[in-house]
Amino acid sequence: MYRYDITDKTLVRQRVAQFRDQTQRFLKGALSEEEFRHLRLRNGLYIQRHAPMLRIAIPYGLLSAAQLRTLAKIARTYDRGYGHFTTRQNLQFNWPKLEQVPDILAELAEVEMHAIQTSGNCIRNTTSDHLAGITPDELEDPRPWCEIIRQWSTFHPEFSYLPRKFKIAVTGAPQDRAASLVHDIGVHIVRGLNGEPGFEILAGGGLGRTPIIGQVVRSFLPREHLLSYLEAILRVYNLEGRRDNLQKARIKILVRSLGIQEFTRRVEAEWETLRDSVLRVDAVQIERMRGFFKPPAYRALPNLTPDAGKETAFRAWYRYNTTAHKVDGYRAVFVSLKKPGVAPGDATDAQMDLIADLAERYGFGEVRVTHTQNLLLPDVEQGKAYELWQTLERAGLATPNIGTLTDIICCPGLDFCSLANAGSIDVAKLINERFDDYDYIYDLGEIDVKMSGCMNACGHHHVGNIGILGVDKGGEEWYQITIGGAAGADASLGTVIGPSVPKKQVAETIERLLEVYVEQRSSEERFLDCVRRLGIKPFKERVYAAPIAA
Amino acid sequence: MQRRLLRDGQIVLDDWRYVAEAAADPSAPLIVTLDQWRLESDTWLARGSPLGVVLSPEHHAEQLAPDLAHFALIAAQFPGPSEGRGYTQARQLREHWNFKGELRATGYVRRDQLFFMARCGFNSFELPETDIEDAYSAFSTFTAAYQPSNDLGLPHKLRAVSSAVTAYRAQE
Numbered sequence: 001m002y003r004y005d006i007t008d009k010t011l012v013r014q015r016v017a018q019f020r021d022q023t024q025r026f027l028k029g030a031l032s033e034e035e036f037r038h039l040r041l042r043n044g045l046y047i048q049r050h051a052p053m054l055r056i057a058i059p060y061g062l063l064s065a066a067q068l069r070t071l072a073k074i075a076r077t078y079d080r081g082y083g084h085f086t087t088r089q090n091l092q093f094n095w096p097k098l099e100q101v102p103d104i105l106a107e108l109a110e111v112e113m114h115a116i117q118t119s120g121n122c123i124r125n126t127t128s129d130h131l132a133g134i135t136p137d138e139l140e141d142p143r144p145w146c147e148i149i150r151q152w153s154t155f156h157p158e159f160s161y162l163p164r165k166f167k168i169a170v171t172g173a174p175q176d177r178a179a180s181l182v183h184d185i186g187v188h189i190v191r192g193l194n195g196e197p198g199f200e201i202l203a204g205g206g207l208g209r210t211p212i213i214g215q216v217v218r219s220f221l222p223r224e225h226l227l228s229y230l231e232a233i234l235r236v237y238n239l240e241g242r243r244d245n246l247q248k249a250r251i252k253i254l255v256r257s258l259g260i261q262e263f264t265r266r267v268e269a270e271w272e273t274l275r276d277s278v279l280r281v282d283a284v285q286i287e288r289m290r291g292f293f294k295p296p297a298y299r300a301l302p303n304l305t306p307d308a309g310k311e312t313a314f315r316a317w318y319r320y321n322t323t324a325h326k327v328d329g330y331r332a333v334f335v336s337l338k339k340p341g342v343a344p345g346d347a348t349d350a351q352m353d354l355i356a357d358l359a360e361r362y363g364f365g366e367v368r369v370t371h372t373q374n375l376l377l378p379d380v381e382q383g384k385a386y387e388l389w390q391t392l393e394r395a396g397l398a399t400p401n402i403g404t405l406t407d408i409i410c411c412p413g414l415d416f417c418s419l420a421n422a423g424s425i426d427v428a429k430l431i432n433e434r435f436d437d438y439d440y441i442y443d444l445g446e447i448d449v450k451m452s453g454c455m456n457a458c459g460h461h462h463v464g465n466i467g468i469l470g471v472d473k474g475g476e477e478w479y480q481i482t483i484g485g486a487a488g489a490d491a492s493l494g495t496v497i498g499p500s501v502p503k504k505q506v507a508e509t510i511e512r513l514l515e516v517y518v519e520q521r522s523s524e525e526r527f528l529d530c531v532r533r534l535g536i537k538p539f540k541e542r543v544y545a546a547p548i549a550a
Numbered sequence: 551m552q553r554r555l556l557r558d559g560q561i562v563l564d565d566w567r568y569v570a571e572a573a574a575d576p577s578a579p580l581i582v583t584l585d586q587w588r589l590e591s592d593t594w595l596a597r598g599s600p601l602g603v604v605l606s607p608e609h610h611a612e613q614l615a616p617d618l619a620h621f622a623l624i625a626a627q628f629p630g631p632s633e634g635r636g637y638t639q640a641r642q643l644r645e646h647w648n649f650k651g652e653l654r655a656t657g658y659v660r661r662d663q664l665f666f667m668a669r670c671g672f673n674s675f676e677l678p679e680t681d682i683e684d685a686y687s688a689f690s691t692f693t694a695a696y697q698p699s700n701d702l703g704l705p706h707k708l709r710a711v712s713s714a715v716t717a718y719r720a721q722e
Contacts, residue, residue, distance in 0.1 A: 014692050022662065038631045039662055121632060151696045157669035161634025238638050239610070263704045273646050278698045319649055 001062050001366060002147045002292045004112040010347040011155070012109045015116055019043050019101035026101065027449050036178035042160070044118030045101055046418075053416065054093045054101060055118040056108060060146040060170070061089030061369040062127040065356040068367050070111045072352035078104050083352070085337060085345040087179075087409060088167070089127050089369040090118055094416050107352030112162040114152060115536045121162045123153035123234070129177045130370040133293060134378050136326040140189045142172035144289040145226065148281060149187075152227050159234045164249035166234070174489060179371055180269050181205050181214045181491035182463055184251045185233060188509045190220065197223045203233055203263070207457035212252040217267060219324070223286070225271075228279040232271035236263070288465075296364040296379060301329025316402040316438065317389050322380070323359065331382050333362075335392060336399040336407070340432035343425040344410040345373030354395050369407055372409055372448075374402065379507075404441050405449060405514075406432055409460055413453030413470065420453030422470025422477035426508055428453055434507035444514060447527040450485070463487035465528045466510060467494045479506050483513060483539055484531040497540045505548040512543045556680055557652070557674035559689065566602060566623060570650040581625055584609055586653060587617070594691075595620065602652070611642040618647055626672070628657035637670045644671035661685035665692060 004012070019039075026036040037047075041160075056071070063071075071091055074084045078100050096104060108114055117124055126149045133141040149168060153159070159166070168182040172189040180186030186202035199221045203215025221229050237251045255263045279502030287323035307318040322331040334354055337345050345410045346354070355375060359367045363379040370376055380388060392398035401407045408431060411417065413424025428451060435441055450464025461467035467482035479501055501509050514527075516539050521530045531539065553564040553589050556578030567578045569586060581602035582594055594601055603614065614624065626636035626642060636655065643649040654674040655667050661681050665688055 010694050011692060011696075014694075018691050035631065035660070121634070154696055155666075155692070156697055157666040157695075158637045159634075159635065160666050161632060161663075163634070235638055239635055243607075243635075277645075408698070 001064060001143075002059075002289075008112065008151075009109075010111070012114050015114060015155075015241065016102060016105045016109050018440060019105060022099065023102055026438050033242060038120075041120040042117060042122060043105075043120075044115035045098075046119060051095045052098050052101065053430075054096045054104065054115060055086070056091045056093070056113060056115050057118045057125045058089050058091060058113075058369050059131070059150050060126055060143055061130055062143065063367045063369065064111070065359045065365040065367065067111045067113055068144065068352050068356040068359070070113070070294070071327060072105060072349040072356070074104055074107060075349040075352065081350075082346050082348045084343065084412060085321050085347065085369050085373050085374060085375070087371050087458060088125055089130075089371055090125055091369075092412070093253065094412070102307075119165075121164050121166075122160050122166065123156060123162075125165045125167075126153065127167070127178050127183075127371060129171050130368045130376050131177060131378075132172060132328070133295070134330075134332055135173055135175075136324055137175055138173040138326070139191065140172045140188075141187055141290070141293055142170040143190070143293045144286065145172075145187065146170050147289055148227070148285075149230070149534075151229070152279075153311055156230075156234075159238060162234070162238055163243045164246070164251075165461050166237070166251065168230070176487075176489040176491070177371070179460065179463065179487040179491070181489075182207050182211070182460070182487065183214065185230065186214050192220050192222070193273070194421075199223065199333075201229060201233075203267075204252045204260070206250050206252040206460050207460055208250065209247055209455045209457075210250075210252065211457070211462040214252075215255065215493050217260070217264050224281050224283075225275055228274040228277060229267075229271055231279060232267050232274055235270050235274075236266045240266070266509075294325070296366075298327045298330065298379070299381070301381060303328050306382050306385045310386065313400070314386060314389055316442070317393075317398050318385060320400045320404065320442075321398065321402045324387065325379070329382055331380050331385060332517060333369070333377040333385065333388060334402045335377060335378045335397045336402060337374050337397070338401055338407050339396050339399045340406065340436065341429060342396070343412075343415075344428050347375070350393055351397060354391070355397070358388065358391065374407070387503060400438070401441065403446050403448070404439075405435055405444055405447050406441060406470070407448065408432075409448070409450040409464070411452050411458035413451075419456055420470060421455075421472035422453050422479065423503070424453040424459060424470060425453045426505060427468060427470075427479065430503070430507045431510060434511065435542060445518070445526060448487075449510075461485070461488060462493045463491060464494060465526075465531070466513065468506065471500055473500065477503050481506075481509055481513075481543075483536060484528065486528055495536050497536055498544055501548070508548045509543050513539050514522070516542045552674070554679065555617075555654075555674055555676050556682060556685055559686065561686075568604075576693070579622065579624060584613070591617070591620075598649060604656070605636075605639055607633055607639075609639075611647060613637045614643075615647055620651060621649075622651040623654060623682075624649065625654040625676075626658045628655060628659055628663075630658050631660075633658065637666060640670040640672050661688040664688040668698070669695065 022039045025031045046053045079093045079095045126146045128146050166184045168185045169178040169183040170187040182205045188200040190200045201218045202214035203217045227447040241254045242248045307315040321334045350466040368376040408428045410424045410428045414420040449466045450460045451468040452459035452461040462468045469480040485494030486492050568581045579600040583604045600622040605626045653672045655672045656676045
């Protein structure tokens with residue numbers, strides 16, 4: 001993984017000192033609440049329902065064991081013993097004390113981490129494929145490009161006061177595991193007509209109040225121009241994006257109002273002034289950056305079938321919680337943070353410490369955060385999968401549900417977030433209580449459920465095969481259900497099935513949707529494909545045909 | 551009281567006057583708005599003193615381009631703490647239109663923005679009196695940067711050090 005040089009270290013330490021000074025000025029009364037808000041928001045610090053919430057950047061979801069141990073230590077020392085992994089591969093602490101935040105940042109700086117630009121109207125953490133560098137279907141490892149973008153976007157002097165937040169996702173495989181089509185910019189590694197390396201650039205995707213799928217701005221950009229092209233898009237957005245209405249300030253609204261052709265024309269015109277500037281990324285630098293992401297020292301191992309003859313529980317786990325690796329003899333292993341009864345994406349300090357140990361014992365000391373709020377051990381020898389499973393099982397980290405109904409993406413909701421209209425975590429709990437029969441869950445196959453506690457859509461409900469949105473109805477928590485959304489390369493927005501339902505009826509509503517699917521599916525047809533084929537009508541009719549008992 | 555500002559790293563008395571302030575000082579360098587300039591450019595030119603112009607966030611830098619030679623100063627406005635268009639205007643004026651005069655940030659300008667402003671090419675800053683004495687320290691908050699820039703307002707030049715952008719570093 002990327003290692004800081006003296007400059008990276010210096011910058012992060014100076015940022016800690018700057019934020020310490022800003023916090024002290026606020027605590028002394030030299031900065032007003034409003035003035036401090038603009039400053040703290042650039043550093044991931046929100047004032048929430050109970051306490052400040054601090055969001056820590058995990059660039060493209062990549063963590064070393066040492067970094068994860070530091071996160072565990074921070075959870076133990078400054079928080080209540082746990083942290084929450086987010087859909088943007090970051091980590092949030094819900095209970096830090098404002099006056100201790102500079103100390104937390106100082107601890108992070110020691111392990112090359114920070115909270116820079118994890119909130120505020122600036123370029124946020126660049127996210128990517130959690131299987132980058134290890135998946136067999138990859139064209140090229142996207143992580144060197146993510147790091148190049150991370151550096152370019154960090155403290156960018158021109159783009160630190162954008163109309164609104166700005167999120168970039170990069171993928172290097174045909175299967176899109178980073179939800180890049182619902183990002184402000186999606187960067188796809190592609191090859192040109194003659195095999196030359198470059199990118200397809202999309203812009204204007206996003207969720208929130210107005211969900212929109214991103215559109216292609218340029219179908220092929222030679223690789224050396226990546227930064228100048230990003231700069232041109234950001235510049236057009238910075239000048240033209242709406243600043244009069246927060247709800248309409250994202251780039252997706254600008255792209256939609258100008259139309260993709262006019263937006264593209266303006267970007268290309270701006271790019272002409274920038275393309276041959278010093279932003280050109282040269283081959284030497286690309287190679288240097290690639291050097292940080294070289295494959296580790298894999299052993300020459302045969303492929304095995306470690307689940308053969310083993311108990312059912314292990315076989316289920318091996319099937320659902322591990323995935324193919326490009327190197328023979330290895331598997332990538334998901335550490336499920338979706339245990340029934342636990343808030344999705346939460347991990348305790350002890351679990352984080354354990355996972356750090358396992359990353360060293362069963363890999364090369366690296367852990368990844370998935371955008372579906374699980375963790376991943378990327379390089380596990382197949383022959384050691386069984387003993388790894390036993391350890392994870394004891395720690396409550398082997399729930400065999402990756403990619404299934406109970407692998408729910410979920411925001412913190414009303415329990416923690418001051419924006420939320422309704423609870424999310426308890427809805428996830430109710431769904432888990434209703435669907436606890438794994439034979440049934442496995443029979444349903446691949447299906448994703450995504451839950452947001454408000455229109456801001458942190459839980460990506462619009463692109464869930466089943467989406468659940470919390471709404472406030474006369475002071476009560478109600479939920480609007482959508483079906484048919486998808487976040488991958490075939491991204492689509494879900495359709496609302498009808499009137500919202502109270503919390504107690506969410507699980508029954510989902511059960512009725514699934515009944516229709518089980519009755520109507522053709523063999524091997526996924527829930528998503530079934531909804532796409534049938535439309536929402538049969539689902540809607542079933543849900544609202546008979547009243548659901550209160 | 552005469553306005554103080556931070557220019558090229560020094561606290562100085564402002565020798566420039568906006569139109570509303572100019573009555574008592576008819577020969578002082580004068581800052582007009584873009585509208586005033588367009589309506590009465592001959593009047594302002596006839597005055598014979600150096601001229602500056604105010605650029606609003608919604609104006610595009612290129613609107614000034616035909617008349618750029620007349621201006622020794624451009625003042626970009628920041629109406630509030632979330633305004634960000636001035637950063638782009640500054641870079642365009644410096645890099646694309648090659649503006650060499652004084653580039654001033656006015657409006658909501660606080661020490662915590664100065665570093666970014668200077669990196670974009672601003673070299674003078676109208677700060678509140680309460681901020682001006684301490685603001686100078688903002689220039690040394692960071693001693694490195696990832697991006698190339700036009701840091702005319704900074705006491706020390708910071709070069710891009712991003713490993714992605716070292717073509718710039720290589721020029722040194």
